[in-house]
Amino acid sequence: MSALEFEGVHCGYADTTVVRSLSGSVGAGHVLGVLGRNGVGKSTLLKGLSGVLTPSAGRVVWQGRDVTRLALHQRRAYGMSYVPQENIVFGDLSVAENLYLHFAQKEPRRYDEIFRAFPLLAQRQAQRAGSLSGGERKLLSFARTLALQSDLTLLDEPTEGVQPENVQRMGELIRKRCREGACFVIVEQHLDWMLSIADRLLVMEHGEAVLRGTVADIDRATVERHLLV
Numbered sequence: 001m002s003a004l005e006f007e008g009v010h011c012g013y014a015d016t017t018v019v020r021s022l023s024g025s026v027g028a029g030h031v032l033g034v035l036g037r038n039g040v041g042k043s044t045l046l047k048g049l050s051g052v053l054t055p056s057a058g059r060v061v062w063q064g065r066d067v068t069r070l071a072l073h074q075r076r077a078y079g080m081s082y083v084p085q086e087n088i089v090f091g092d093l094s095v096a097e098n099l100y101l102h103f104a105q106k107e108p109r110r111y112d113e114i115f116r117a118f119p120l121l122a123q124r125q126a127q128r129a130g131s132l133s134g135g136e137r138k139l140l141s142f143a144r145t146l147a148l149q150s151d152l153t154l155l156d157e158p159t160e161g162v163q164p165e166n167v168q169r170m171g172e173l174i175r176k177r178c179r180e181g182a183c184f185v186i187v188e189q190h191l192d193w194m195l196s197i198a199d200r201l202l203v204m205e206h207g208e209a210v211l212r213g214t215v216a217d218i219d220r221a222t223v224e225r226h227l228l229v
């Protein structure tokens with residue numbers, strides 16, 4: 001049984017429909033990778049799955065519950081988390097303040113594993129988050145959401161600007177969470193990384209799915225053809 005299923009989802013802005021009739025699913029312990037050229041609607045799809053946008057048609061079902069019309073905070077209460085593409089760290093707050101924002105109490109244990117993977121976050125806890133580089137801010141927002149230990153995490157281009165060794169560690173942490181039963185939907189441009197962590201792929205063009213299947217079944221050259229400008 002799939003943990004997350006979306007079926008015939010249409011999503012867009014005001015009068016413009018961007019995502020058209022998209023369907024897909026991800027099971028517990030799995031990663032669904034979403035790929036596609038710039039502007040094809042990948043982020044719009046994640047907004048529809050997270051509740052930032054309400055799909056104008058179709059259904060989003062999470063753990064057997066229809067969440068299509070629920071807002072972001074309501075979906076969060078059911079164990080769905082979302083990291084948008086654009087940075088959402090609070091620049092005037094310290095790294096530590098950003099990391100503990102979601103929690104009523106500062107519990108450093110939540111970050112033991114994350115600090116081991118990314119010592120720079122541990123070392124820079126007192127630093128203003130606004131003074132981090134773009135890639136470091138990406139890492140911070142990834143770390144903060146991973147610490148929630150959600151059953152489903154939607155990640156929009158998490159590796160943009162992140163140093164290669166940290167990109168690899170992000171992948172290791174994601175796969176570890178999968179072994180613990182969590183699942184992920186990840187939009188990503190970095191094809192090698194995506195192929196190394198995803199179970200299934202969904203390739204989009206003009207708001208629609210043009211290719212889908214397991215990583216084992218999909219031929220890399222075919223994916224690349226859909227990504228070339």
Ligand SMILES: Nc1ncnc2c1ncn2[C@@H]1O[C@H](COP(=O)(O)OP(=O)(O)OP(=O)(O)O)[C@@H](O)[C@H]1O
Pocket residue numbers: 013016018036037038039040041042043044045085
């Ligand atoms: N807030 C918005 N209001 C109106 N149109 C938008 C908005 N955000 C995105 N769009 C449009 O929706 C289309 C798809 O954008 P989207 O951000 O989903 O693409 P994407 O595949 O994530 O692109 P990228 O790879 O550049 O992140 C684009 O034509 C874009 O201009």
Ligand SMILES: [Mg+2]
Pocket residue numbers: 042043044085156
């Ligand atoms: Mg995008």
